[in-house]
Amino acid sequence: MTAADAVRTSERDEARRYDVLVVGGGPSGLAAAEAAALGGARVALLERQKEIGYPIHTSGGSWVSDMRVLGIPSDLYHPIRSVTFLSPRKSATFAYDDPVCCVLDVRGVYQHLAGRTVKAGAELHPNSPVEGPILEDGRVVGVVAKDHRNRPGEWRAPVVIDASGFSCTLSTRANLHAGYRRYGYGAEYDLYAPNYDPDSLYLIMGSQVAPSGYAWAFPRGKGRVRLGVGVIRPDVDADAREYLDTFSERLPSLAPAFAGASAVEYHTGLFPSEGVVPHFVGEGLLATGDAAGHGSTLVGEGIRFAIYSGQMAGAVAAEATRAGDASARFLERYERQWRARFGREMDISYMVNQRIAAWSDTRWDESMDLLNRLTPAQAAELLRGDYSVGLFLGVLRRNPGLLRSGARKFFDVAFQRLGRPTPVTEAEIATSGA
Numbered sequence: 001m002t003a004a005d006a007v008r009t010s011e012r013d014e015a016r017r018y019d020v021l022v023v024g025g026g027p028s029g030l031a032a033a034e035a036a037a038l039g040g041a042r043v044a045l046l047e048r049q050k051e052i053g054y055p056i057h058t059s060g061g062s063w064v065s066d067m068r069v070l071g072i073p074s075d076l077y078h079p080i081r082s083v084t085f086l087s088p089r090k091s092a093t094f095a096y097d098d099p100v101c102c103v104l105d106v107r108g109v110y111q112h113l114a115g116r117t118v119k120a121g122a123e124l125h126p127n128s129p130v131e132g133p134i135l136e137d138g139r140v141v142g143v144v145a146k147d148h149r150n151r152p153g154e155w156r157a158p159v160v161i162d163a164s165g166f167s168c169t170l171s172t173r174a175n176l177h178a179g180y181r182r183y184g185y186g187a188e189y190d191l192y193a194p195n196y197d198p199d200s201l202y203l204i205m206g207s208q209v210a211p212s213g214y215a216w217a218f219p220r221g222k223g224r225v226r227l228g229v230g231v232i233r234p235d236v237d238a239d240a241r242e243y244l245d246t247f248s249e250r251l252p253s254l255a256p257a258f259a260g261a262s263a264v265e266y267h268t269g270l271f272p273s274e275g276v277v278p279h280f281v282g283e284g285l286l287a288t289g290d291a292a293g294h295g296s297t298l299v300g301e302g303i304r305f306a307i308y309s310g311q312m313a314g315a316v317a318a319e320a321t322r323a324g325d326a327s328a329r330f331l332e333r334y335e336r337q338w339r340a341r342f343g344r345e346m347d348i349s350y351m352v353n354q355r356i357a358a359w360s361d362t363r364w365d366e367s368m369d370l371l372n373r374l375t376p377a378q379a380a381e382l383l384r385g386d387y388s389v390g391l392f393l394g395v396l397r398r399n400p401g402l403l404r405s406g407a408r409k410f411f412d413v414a415f416q417r418l419g420r421p422t423p424v425t426e427a428e429i430a431t432s433g434a
């Protein structure tokens with residue numbers, strides 16, 4: 001070994017030191033790294049895959065208003081003009097001349113976020129799988145990660161952000177939370193489908209197509225459509241891949257839309273479906289995105305929530321750096337901010353998900369009658385999980401029978417969570433004007 005080699009080896013063996021380390025280069029990690037760097041911190045992000053945005057584990061359904069707020073260029077999402085819910089025997093279609101939902105170019109969006117992160121001053125390290133946290137006196141003070149030549153090394157920082165998605169690599173090993181027992185399991189083909197209407201998105205429910213979950217057809221422009229099936233484990237032990245492969249036989253009415261189609265990509269993934277974890281802040285540790293259960297369990301939507309929660313985590317990590325205080329007590333402000341902004345909606349989404357995951361085919365058919373009485377704006381708010389007293393009053397005004405059904409209890413609890421403690425009456429609904 002030459003002297004120069006010896007110096008290089010000792011440099012490599014020394015721990016690398018930063019203010020903030022981010023584990024995971026998905027939407028939450030990229031947003032966290034960008035926000036922390038913008039806050040003045042020295043940031044490194046470690047991603048186990050060789051490329052940001054590959055492989056894809058998501059369908060990319062999202063919302064135009066959020067993409068605008070988050071500064072995602074409009075050529076990276078495809079706007080949707082028609083949303084159809086299909087149950088075994090019924091349907092409900094909503095038209096949006098001014099599109100509200102969209103389907104993302106997932107890789108394009110993640111690479112765009114990566115560019116912003118680098119521009120903000122953070123370092124990205126693809127091909128750097130993190131093996132686990134470094135713990136000292138119960139505090140997370142860094143991670144052990146392999147480099148691109150498979151050599152393990154130490155990376156140290158007073159604040160570490162777990163953005164490792166469903167695997168929650170650091171949170172479980174640092175005993176922040178126990179990981180997930182209930183989860184959505186999805187499989188999808190990204191097809192070239194020349195006969196598919198690019199304006200029409202479908203959400204399809206029923207035991208024939210996706211027991212306890214749903215199937216989806218998400219057009220994303222230029223002839224491409226993501227066709228997928230998701231089921232909830234362990235509610236059912238169905239195999240999403242099997243249902244996907246037999247989709248056309250299970251739903252012949254949609255088969256013409258896929259005439260002449262063929263797969264270009266195949267994706268699978270897992271999504272936490274048991275609500276927000278009890279705590280997502282520890283000593284020197286913040287968890288964000290799927291690693292903290294921050295997605296909406298209503299329909300398994302997590303990308304925009306991952307970006308928002310990553311931004312919050314990154315900003316607080318930078319504040320901690322400036323204050324020289326990475327204690328859980330200091331970092332708690334992130335958890336408080338997140339719960340104030342998203343906590344109620346996520347709790348209600350989880351309540352809804354637990355109910356609808358157990359619905360029979362008949363119940364799904366009945367729900368189409370309910371949906372057909374809503375306005376397109378109300379349907380979009382429900383799907384987004386933008387719950388408010390006004391929205392629920394509007395739903396009840398159009399479906400007063402719900403108050404006399406088993407749904408009464410759900411509405412009482414939901415109203416309570418929204419800060420309206422007294423049970424709603426039919427007379428009040430009739431005069432609400434919602």
Ligand SMILES: Cc1cc2nc3c(=O)[nH]c(=O)nc-3n(C[C@H](O)[C@H](O)[C@H](O)COP(=O)(O)OP(=O)(O)OC[C@H]3O[C@@H](n4cnc5c(N)ncnc54)[C@H](O)[C@@H]3O)c2cc1C
Binds near residue numbers: 058166
């Ligand atoms: C089948 C399916 C369909 C979905 N469809 C939608 C949808 O239509 N719309 C929507 O909004 N959401 C959807 N979601 C949810 C959405 O994909 C997630 O909520 C979102 O990706 C969470 O982002 P994240 O950054 O927290 O985690 P992830 O996107 O999972 O990113 C985590 C990153 O961490 C990396 N990583 C993991 N372990 C390590 C390690 N040890 N070392 C280094 N890096 C590591 C991973 O490689 C990955 O890049 C879907 C999920 C699934 C499974």
